[in-house]
Structure formats: C-alpha cells, structure tokens
Amino acid sequence: MKPFRYCPACATELDAADPDGGGRCPNCERSWYRNSSPTVGAAIVHNGSALATVRGREPEKGRLDVPGGFLGPGEHPLDGLRREVKEELGINVDATVEDCISMAIHRYGTEGDFVLALGFKSSVSGEPSMSDLTGSDDVAEVRWVSAEELEDLDFAWPHDRELLRKALRDGGS
Numbered sequence: 001m002k003p004f005r006y007c008p009a010c011a012t013e014l015d016a017a018d019p020d021g022g023g024r025c026p027n028c029e030r031s032w033y034r035n036s037s038p039t040v041g042a043a044i045v046h047n048g049s050a051l052a053t054v055r056g057r058e059p060e061k062g063r064l065d066v067p068g069g070f071l072g073p074g075e076h077p078l079d080g081l082r083r084e085v086k087e088e089l090g091i092n093v094d095a096t097v098e099d100c101i102s103m104a105i106h107r108y109g110t111e112g113d114f115v116l117a118l119g120f121k122s123s124v125s126g127e128p129s130m131s132d133l134t135g136s137d138d139v140a141e142v143r144w145v146s147a148e149e150l151e152d153l154d155f156a157w158p159h160d161r162e163l164l165r166k167a168l169r170d171g172g173s
C-alpha cells in the first residue's frame with residue numbers, strides 16, 4: 001500500500017514518509033497514515049446452509065464473498081453490518097459483539113490496500129422469504145451452500161470460506 005504523496009486536506013506535497021508510513025504536511029502540519037480499512041461480513045446460516053454472494057462489481061467480480069462491506073467514518077461495526085446487509089439483500093440481520101467469529105487481513109483492489117475484515121455470525125430477524133433473495137448491484141447472485149460445497153467454491157478471499165465454515169459448524173436458525 002503506497003503512502004499518501006499529497007496532503008488529503010490541502011493538497012500540498014507531503015514530506016517523505018516516516019518508517020510507519022506516515023507523511024507530514026509542511027503546510028497544515030497534519031500527519032497522514034494509511035491504515036487498514038475495516039469491513040464487516042455476515043455469515044447467515046439457515047436450514048443447514050450458509051449464504052454466499054456472487055460479487056457484482058470489481059474487484060473480484062464474479063467470485064464469491066459474503067454480504068457486507070466497508071464501514072463508514074465513525075460507524076459501529078454492528079450498525080455497518082445491518083446497513084450493508086439491508087442494502088445488499090433487503091433483509092434485516094442481527095449480531096452481537098460476541099458473534100464476531102473471524103478477523104482477517106487481506107489486500108483489496110489494484111493498489112493492494114489493506115483491509116481488516118470482521119466476520120459476524122448473523123441471524124435474520126423476522127420471517128423473510130429466504131428463497132426470494134434477489135441481491136442488488138453489488139450482488140449478482142445469492143447462493144445457499146452446504147459445508148461440503150464450500151470447499152469447491154471460488155471465494156475471492158479465503159477468510160470468507162473460513163467464516164462460513166465456522167458459522168456452519170456452530171449451527172444456525
């Protein structure tokens with residue numbers, strides 16, 4: 001992941017990056033760091049199968065992941081989880097801090113940015129029609145997969161396979 005070259009606030013060229021990857025702006029005197037971006041993902045288990053989604057957008061379009069996405073600034077992970085799943089699948093899920101069963105670092109996109117991926121075992125609230133999930137622009141297709149099927153599927157990031165494997169082992173609604 002490349003350090004910032006120009007100040008994100010005032011566009012002045014930054015002083016050379018320090019060993020931690022931070023660059024100081026000689027104009028506004030702020031220091032800028034490239035940190036991992038946090039994401040949240042939902043492991044939804046229903047009738048012995050886990051929900052996987054086919055990515056509708058680049059990067060990794062056409063490969064599998066789980067519903068979820070990047071957190072907004074200041075957004076709590078559980079709020080982000082509910083928001084993302086609602087946006088992508090139109091359903092309400094719930095999870096607690098204790099349901100966080102996976103933490104992984106991976107690279108994302110052409111720049112290889114670092115992502116901190118938090119995976120939550122999530123339950124669906126209410127009685128949605130689980131067979132009618134259609135997806136959104138982010139999601140090309142929704143698949144229900146068994147523990148055996150998991151092994152042969154083309155996941156964009158291996159930690160999502162691990163997350164679903166773990167959630168299936170724990171059981172679900």
Ligand SMILES: [Zn+2]
Pocket residue numbers: 007008009010011012025026027028029030
């Ligand atoms: Zn500046």
